[in-house]
Amino acid sequence: MSDIQKKNAGYAAAQYVEAGMKVGLGTGSTAAWFVKALAERNLPDLKCVPTSERTADLARELGLTLTTLEDTPRLDLTVDGADEIGPDLALIKGGGAALLREKLVWEASDRCIVIADAAKVVKQLGQFPLPIEVVAFGHKTSGARINAVLAAHGMGEATVRQADRGMVRTDGGNLIYDADKGVIADPVKLAADLKAVTGVVEHGLFLGLADLAVIGTDDGHETLKA
Numbered sequence: 504m505s506d507i508q509k510k511n512a513g514y515a516a517a518q519y520v521e522a523g524m525k526v527g528l529g530t531g532s533t534a535a536w537f538v539k540a541l542a543e544r545n546l547p548d549l550k551c552v553p554t555s556e557r558t559a560d561l562a563r564e565l566g567l568t569l570t571t572l573e574d575t576p577r578l579d580l581t582v583d584g585a586d587e588i589g590p591d592l593a594l595i596k597g598g599g600a601a602l603l604r605e606k607l608v609w610e611a612s613d614r615c616i617v618i619a620d621a622a623k624v625v626k627q628l629g630q631f632p633l634p635i636e637v638v639a640f641g642h643k644t645s646g647a648r649i650n651a652v653l654a655a656h657g658m659g660e661a662t663v664r665q666a667d668r669g670m671v672r673t674d675g676g677n678l679i680y681d682a683d684k685g686v687i688a689d690p691v692k693l694a695a696d697l698k699a700v701t702g703v704v705e706h707g708l709f710l711g712l713a714d715l716a717v718i719g720t721d722d723g724h725e726t727l728k729a
């Protein structure tokens with residue numbers, strides 16, 4: 504993990520934003536650099552949709568104009584971080600528990616740019632534990648079903664994410680189960696199988712959504728196309 508690489512990716516991605524755009528703001532330490540760089544550009548008539556309360560607070564503090572998906576259902580561009588970037592720009596996201604709002608914002612965007620430090624680029628997804636957002640009601644039952652799906656994919660068990668004060672809650676009040684790390688051999692099928700479990704709200708596999716990756720290097724950035 505390199506902060507300078509994250510910063511370089513965030514600042515480079517801010518150059519893709521034009522005046523008057525409707526922009527989705529990602530969540531996490533890399534996306535925070537993008538939000539900062541975007542605010543510094545001071546472009547006129549931007550409208551931004553944040554993907555978490557954390558990002559909303561930061562963007563507000565930096566003077567960006569915020570709106571919601573309810574008021575602005577289509578966006579020109581979303582820029583967001585990732586936990587892993589695999590072949591074809593298939594991603595794992597949700598390390599910061601923001602995956603549901605992130606996916607809603609990504610899917611509402613004409614173009615999505617993923618930004619990351621170089622260590623996030625992998626040959627096969629799965630070394631980062633896949634986050635799965637689950638409704639709290641009956642979550643142990645849902646968790647057992649999730650584990651059956653993961654076992655069928657040759658993966659280890661998922662466990663509920665804990666913080667100092669108990670189970671982590673997302674901005675929407677849900678829980679996060681993190682799959683044990685391992686090889687995700689068939690991300691498309693795993694995504695469909697997880698979505699079929701009642702109680703699963705969303706999972707952190709972002710497939711076919713990223714158009715471009717901006718990868719920070721120590722002295723600049725590189726781009727990868729989908």
Ligand SMILES: O=C[C@H](O)[C@H](O)[C@H](O)COP(=O)(O)O
Pocket residue numbers: 529530531532533534583584585586596597598599600601602605
């Ligand atoms: O839920 C959080 C998001 O998906 C983040 O974009 C992801 O975890 C990457 O975060 P970071 O840039 O801090 O590594």
